[in-house]
Amino acid sequence: MSLxxxxxxLHDLRIVDCSTGLAAAFAAKLxxxxxxxxxxxEPPTGDPMRQAGPFIDDxxxxxxxxxxxxxxxxxxxxxxxLDTDPGLAALKQLLHGVDILIDSDxxxxxxxxxxxxxxxxxxxxxxxxxxxxxxxxxxxxxGYEATHAVLHALGGWVHPMGEQDRPPVPSxxxxxxxxxxxxxxxxxxxxxxxxxxxGGQAVDVSTQEVxxxxxxxxxxxFQYIGLQRQRSGHAxxxxxxxxxxxxxxxxxxxxxxxxxxxxxxxxEMMGKPELSDDERFRTxxxxxxxxxxxxxxxxxxxxxxxxxEFYHAAQARRLPxxxxxxxxxxxxxxxxxxxxxxxxxxxxxxxxxxxxxxxxxxASTIPVPGLPFRLDPGPLPGLQGSRDLPAAPSIGExxxxxxxxxxVAPATVAELIAGLTSALSNGAAQ
Amino acid sequence: xSAAPLRVVDVSQGWAGPMVGYMLAAFGAEVIKVESARYFDxxxxxxHPDAAPGDNRYEMTPTHNSVNxxxxxxxxxxxxPEGLALLNELLAESDVFVENxxxxxxxxxxxxxxxxxxxxxxxxxxxxxxxxxxxxEMDYVGFGNTIEAMAGITLLNGYPDGSPIQNPNAYGxxxxxxxxxxxxxxxxHERDNLNAKDGSGGGQPAGRHIELSELEATIPxxxxxxxxxxxxxxxxxxxxxxxxxxxxxxxxxxxxIDDIERFIVIACRDDDDWANLRAALGDPAWAQDDNLxxxxxxxxxxxxxxxxxxxxxxxxxxxxxxxxxxxxxxxAGAALSNYDxxxxxxxxxxxxxxxxxxxxxxxxxxxxxxxxxxxSPVTADRPAPLLGQHTxxxxxxxxxxxxxxxxxxxxxxxxxxxxxxxx
Numbered sequence: 001m002s003l004x005x006x007x008x009x010l011h012d013l014r015i016v017d018c019s020t021g022l023a024a025a026f027a028a029k030l031x032x033x034x035x036x037x038x039x040x041x042e043p044p045t046g047d048p049m050r051q052a053g054p055f056i057d058d059x060x061x062x063x064x065x066x067x068x069x070x071x072x073x074x075x076x077x078x079x080x081x082l083d084t085d086p087g088l089a090a091l092k093q094l095l096h097g098v099d100i101l102i103d104s105d106x107x108x109x110x111x112x113x114x115x116x117x118x119x120x121x122x123x124x125x126x127x128x129x130x131x132x133x134x135x136x137x138x139x140x141x142x143g144y145e146a147t148h149a150v151l152h153a154l155g156g157w158v159h160p161m162g163e164q165d166r167p168p169v170p171s172x173x174x175x176x177x178x179x180x181x182x183x184x185x186x187x188x189x190x191x192x193x194x195x196x197x198x199g200g201q202a203v204d205v206s207t208q209e210v211x212x213x214x215x216x217x218x219x220x221x222f223q224y225i226g227l228q229r230q231r232s233g234h235a236x237x238x239x240x241x242x243x244x245x246x247x248x249x250x251x252x253x254x255x256x257x258x259x260x261x262x263x264x265x266x267x268e269m270m271g272k273p274e275l276s277d278d279e280r281f282r283t284x285x286x287x288x289x290x291x292x293x294x295x296x297x298x299x300x301x302x303x304x305x306x307x308x309e310f311y312h313a314a315q316a317r318r319l320p321x322x323x324x325x326x327x328x329x330x331x332x333x334x335x336x337x338x339x340x341x342x343x344x345x346x347x348x349x350x351x352x353x354x355x356x357x358x359x360x361x362x363a364s365t366i367p368v369p370g371l372p373f374r375l376d377p378g379p380l381p382g383l384q385g386s387r388d389l390p391a392a393p394s395i396g397e398x399x400x401x402x403x404x405x406x407x408v409a410p411a412t413v414a415e416l417i418a419g420l421t422s423a424l425s426n427g428a429a430q
Numbered sequence: 431x432s433a434a435p436l437r438v439v440d441v442s443q444g445w446a447g448p449m450v451g452y453m454l455a456a457f458g459a460e461v462i463k464v465e466s467a468r469y470f471d472x473x474x475x476x477x478h479p480d481a482a483p484g485d486n487r488y489e490m491t492p493t494h495n496s497v498n499x500x501x502x503x504x505x506x507x508x509x510x511p512e513g514l515a516l517l518n519e520l521l522a523e524s525d526v527f528v529e530n531x532x533x534x535x536x537x538x539x540x541x542x543x544x545x546x547x548x549x550x551x552x553x554x555x556x557x558x559x560x561x562x563x564x565x566x567e568m569d570y571v572g573f574g575n576t577i578e579a580m581a582g583i584t585l586l587n588g589y590p591d592g593s594p595i596q597n598p599n600a601y602g603x604x605x606x607x608x609x610x611x612x613x614x615x616x617x618x619h620e621r622d623n624l625n626a627k628d629g630s631g632g633g634q635p636a637g638r639h640i641e642l643s644e645l646e647a648t649i650p651x652x653x654x655x656x657x658x659x660x661x662x663x664x665x666x667x668x669x670x671x672x673x674x675x676x677x678x679x680x681x682x683x684x685x686x687i688d689d690i691e692r693f694i695v696i697a698c699r700d701d702d703d704w705a706n707l708r709a710a711l712g713d714p715a716w717a718q719d720d721n722l723x724x725x726x727x728x729x730x731x732x733x734x735x736x737x738x739x740x741x742x743x744x745x746x747x748x749x750x751x752x753x754x755x756x757x758x759x760x761x762a763g764a765a766l767s768n769y770d771x772x773x774x775x776x777x778x779x780x781x782x783x784x785x786x787x788x789x790x791x792x793x794x795x796x797x798x799x800x801x802x803x804x805x806s807p808v809t810a811d812r813p814a815p816l817l818g819q820h821t822x823x824x825x826x827x828x829x830x831x832x833x834x835x836x837x838x839x840x841x842x843x844x845x846x847x848x849x850x851x852x853x
Binding site for chain 2: 009010012022026030034052053054055056057058066067070117135136138139140141144145146147149150151152153154155156157158159160161162163166167168169170171172173174175178179182183184185186187189190191192193194198199201202203204205206208209210212213214215216217218219220221222223224225228229230233244245247251252254256315318319320321322323324325326327328330331334335336338339341366367368369370371372373374375376378379380
């Protein structure tokens, strides 16, 4: 479905997404955001992510996970049990005319279902398959169990992160998984570029590798200078206290003044321009020798400052300082809202589109992160922000329509739908 | 359509912008990195007062040498009119133009996006300004670490009773860089589709300017926590080593290696994982407590569980403990140091570390791009170019400059190789 009059750049692509999990779902979301037609295949009981919060108004339910709804806005859902022959046959029927199949299963079950790229190649020579797994399809860890924190650990991201006197911490948000989603989308686009020459091919994405490739080339640093990175607390580097995070009156601010002109500007902001002439702070070497003194001076100032005012005052002096906005402050950001960054999801997610708002369920929208990049108007129309998104589908909402359109026999469609209905009522009874 | 390799002109610096070109170069694009001798990529290091022409000190940073692999480096001073003209000659022969300066910089150089697209309507140009090219904070300055913070990520890292903790990788940069690479391929897909329809393969001007605000490309990475606010009206909070839904979930000490601490992550997603963990530990008496059968019970007893798990992990190597727990299907991951990652058996067997011979630094192992294509392997993993290394090659081969023209450009200072110190 196109969201504007001019077709979006990926409008010609058709995707079937059989995956579960944040990483692959984010890849499919990117394609849908830029115009691709995405069919999500779910088990009759629904993608497990539907059961993961945060839930709209804290009410759990298969259509109330805001994470799921954001990731699947505008996609279609077909419910199929791929452990049954009719379910698997229906999926293969759906693959006609499809450009990309996204999956997140390990190799063995995929091969057992005949859904690996070599097995599909005869029937679908131009189909690109992308498999998003924790460790990739091959190698000694290929069957290992994983979570976001486990993968951050094995990608080298946990070891150097944390305070020196406490165990390291994984990142709070599931960053490596979303990063994997973007790498996957990139890999699929590369495969599409090569398709006229080589036909379809398999894209193998390992989250561990994506994380290791994202770790600012620490492995190369080790070979160049022999340093094993360790936890440096909230400072960017050990002992350089004018690079990092300091307490403010109402939170924390980020202070980065490694260059002399930046430090001079900071001292002026602090109302202590004379510190620029202080022997202790005049050269990079002396600043390291007197790092604790410098830290004391800076913190004595930041502690008294309102985070937001500090941020704007520093930026007015071209200092690359930051504050640490809460989620609320991000969604309320005057800058982001002026740019129309946030898209809007219908709050009645999963309801039929002709549902009338009632007193109990007023029609309203929920702001969600919007386009990660924009296309300027120029030779072609632009693609800018602040859009009303279609709702995410309820479980199997388009099963009948999609299978019928794919020429699945009416009797088979009816059988599959009956199976879906009974699985749903069993699920509801539990 | 799209049979010819892409040609990319890359004037960006640091990480996010150069990563766009690197990801394209890794899969066969010809990426021309344009720097001036006065203002070269700051990831090479700051100009040094004692630097001499050909000085090796700008060829030695692991970061620059990693993210500029397989590129060509051309030395052009864009602040000289003849330099700008030369760049435009290159753009006329290219598919993609990458820059990542604050939005005021390119117009000042005569390279405003609308001007570039007017001159080169076939071109896909991408800009990666920190905060975007509109809005009240468009002129604010940022980099990977501050973008990470402004995207709400840093505040959610660390212990609930401690200070926020930065990611160890300037997260806004790679988040923006890989998104930029996807964005470029997306715009090229659209361009080539329109050209194919046109039939001539080059008739319809379908170039694009992509505006990628690093902040806006990074915010979605934290969405699984940030969405708590619009969903519930509450702000998400730091959980330290623990997890909002899994228990136990923690980071536990193991045997140090060469006096450097080592740790292991252990996570139980559900009751099955807990049963497997009990089995892996030999079902000790403390774990048989019925209260621990449910996630709520385990969360209530998390401190005690942590003590027991730490006692089990402490005498073990983080690698051995991981293999033992994984043999029982427990999600466990050794917290690898950069040294450990280099020698990790799984990454090694998959060929993740690629040897590259650099003229100054010798042969080192560099990370693969993180995506594998079964029929289009990464074949061209060449070393990062030395400053200005390919100036002659590119100007002769692509722009057909004569020796006299090259000498004239050198005399004008357009392609100077001397390192000038800026006051």
